[in-house]
Amino acid sequence: MTPLELRATSGLAAIYAVRMAGLFMILPVFMLYADVLPSATPLLMGLALGIYGLTQAMLQIPFGMLSDRVGRKPLIALGLALFIAGSVIAAMAESVYGIILGRALQGAGAVAAAVLALTADLIAEERRTRALAAIGLTIGLTFTASMVLGPVVDRWFGLAGIFWLTALLGLLALLLLFTWVPQPARSRPHPDMVPVPGGLRGVLHDPELLRLNAGIFILHLTLAANFLVLPLTLVNRLGLDPAQHYLVYLPVLLLGFGLMIPAVIRAERQRALKPALIGAITVLIAVQAMLPFSGHWVTLGLALVLFFAAFNLLEAALPSLVAKTAPVASKGTAMGVFSSCQFLGIFAGGMLGGAVLTHGGSAAVFGLGLAAALLWFWAAVTMAPPSHLANRAYAFPDAWKQASAQLNARLAELAGVAEVRVSASEAAVYLKVDPGRFDETALRDLFRRGTPGGGRTSSRV
CATH class of the missing domain: 1.20.1250.20 (MFS general substrate transporter like domains)
Incomplete structure (x- = not known):
């Protein structure tokens, strides 16, 4: 990846990690407070633990779609602000009801789809899989770290301390968003990502x-x-x-x-x-x-x-x-x-x-x-x-933008290609291919030597 893409990947992975830590750090310790938290019952403790998931599930798809209209960074910033506010409310809660409210607000900052869309804006199609792999690895490591750190932080600072730490991490994510993550030249819909x-x-x-x-x-x-x-x-x-x-x-x-x-x-x-x-x-x-x-x-x-x-x-x-x-x-x-x-x-x-x-x-x-x-x-x-089959995405030359139907037909003829989607607005093609039969060289040759108005170029491998 280019230096700019490495900055984007590391910053966006960190934003993902913050949200995962907020979800999982309390998991191994929360029920230990069932007998001391005012108004707590097993049902309300379960609601407090899980309501994050309800608000996240309800809002992440709308957030992702809305980011195409209002911009990625403003929407991610709004989501992180809700996440921070929820963490502060939970940290200051004097009963289980305050924690339920705080956890619901944490989940309402549902920025996952918007972060993926910003990843797609900043990372070239050919290298996007690497960025997603790095983000996925970060999520896995964050889960492990959160399960271990939860009891350690609880020992020193209690349940409120976990929520205060989560709020501080949210502030760090906001700082990274505006100082480290690059600004995309433009934002476009990415049907393969969001x-x-x-x-x-x-x-x-x-x-x-x-x-x-x-x-x-x-x-x-x-x-x-x-x-x-x-x-x-x-x-x-x-x-x-x-x-x-x-x-x-x-x-x-x-x-x-x-x-x-x-x-x-x-x-x-x-x-x-x-x-x-x-x-x-x-x-x-x-x-x-x-x-x-x-x-x-x-x-x-x-x-x-x-x-x-x-x-x-x-x-x-x-x-x-x-x-x-x-x-x-x-x-x-x-x-x-x-x-x-x-x-x-x-x-x-x-x-x-x-x-x-x-x-x-x-x-x-x-x-x-x-x-x-x-x-x-x-x-x-x-x-x-x-x-x-494997999913592949490629940018195509500007010369093909006015001939997307012809490009679609040419790509469908390549050996190993099972599905094709050509996006003229993104100047990108999305493929499902059989990795054992697909030859990327043939696709590159089509992009380089095939012309929309010229003679038919044989592209079957």
């Missing part, structure tokens, strides 16, 4: 995408519900002081991450994403069945390692499957709906988990995750084998 009007109907009626959306919903429902119980499990079953919980989370997260990486690489190389998906769901089912009976540190540690290994694999595999499944013209919309389902899962896990905890206890909460995972297993087994 939702576009008119694309929702097809995405919501695609049965394979619905299966994947249900999967990410269940995965995050299970995560949120489990953490209504796990912090107290470490205290009551293992007698572990809350300040030492990071000693559990750090090794199990690292081991889970280490188990996930070779599994994902192998699944991609061997074109075995569906078996890997079903295998990870099976592990999730086994873990949910183990957790109610894990009273020793060995069994509980094993269950948590397996949980995070399965969670990380599924978190990595599901977006890849959505990108492979969605039509090239609707990929951004499909990813937006998928992300909304992820956050709705967090909300549902908090609410349902809190209700189940009220009436059935901790074992019933683990049972909720087990039942959801069993339903997901059935949906995954019945899904069609995913395609092994």
Whole structure:
């Protein structure tokens, strides 16, 4: 990447990291305050934990579309301001109701789609995949760091201190947005990255995408519900002081991450994403069945390692499957709906988990995750084998701007090309290709030597 693109990628990844930290840093410690927080009940604690996901899911697609009209940076700044305000309200809250309000405002700053759109504005099509990979890696590392830092910050500064730290990180993100992230020359719609009007109907009626959306919903429902119980499990079953919980989370997260990486690489190389998906769901089912009976540190540690290994694999595999499944013209919309389902899962896990905890206890909460995972297993087994096509985007020469239909036809003739979308406004083409058959040299040759008004150039490989 160019120096400008490296600045854009690092700054936007940091903005993503701030929001992830705000979501996950309280996850391992919040339920430890259930007995001391005024007006707290299991249901209200679950609502406070999960309402972030509800407001995020409701607003992220509208925010992404609105950024095409009002500009990326102003909208991201507004979202970060809401995030900071919510963090301050939660930090100053004197009861669970104040935390619920603060968490709702945190989620209302739903800038994820706008950040992706700004990424697309600043990074050339040919290098955009690298930028997204860097942002994705940052998200994964932030999740791990947040789970470890949460108990450490709580030990020194309490629950309010976590929210104050989140507010300070939000201010840092605002500073990075205006001093480090470059200003794009212009903003354009990016259908391969963010939702576009008119694309929702097809995405919501695609049965394979619905299966994947249900999967990410269940995965995050299970995560949120489990953490209504796990912090107290470490205290009551293992007698572990809350300040030492990071000693559990750090090794199990690292081991889970280490188990996930070779599994994902192998699944991609061997074109075995569906078996890997079903295998990870099976592990999730086994873990949910183990957790109610894990009273020793060995069994509980094993269950948590397996949980995070399965969670990380599924978190990595599901977006890849959505990108492979969605039509090239609707990929951004499909990813937006998928992300909304992820956050709705967090909300549902908090609410349902809190209700189940009220009436059935901790074992019933683990049972909720087990039942959801069993339903997901059935949906995954019945899904069609995913395609092994890859998404590619390229800028094309200005000479083709007035001949987009002819360019579309020429590109469709290239070997290995399964789908084509030509965007004259962006001077870009979006392709789904078979990596084993597609020859990028032929495409470059078409761009370089093919002319809209000239003779037909043979471009089949």
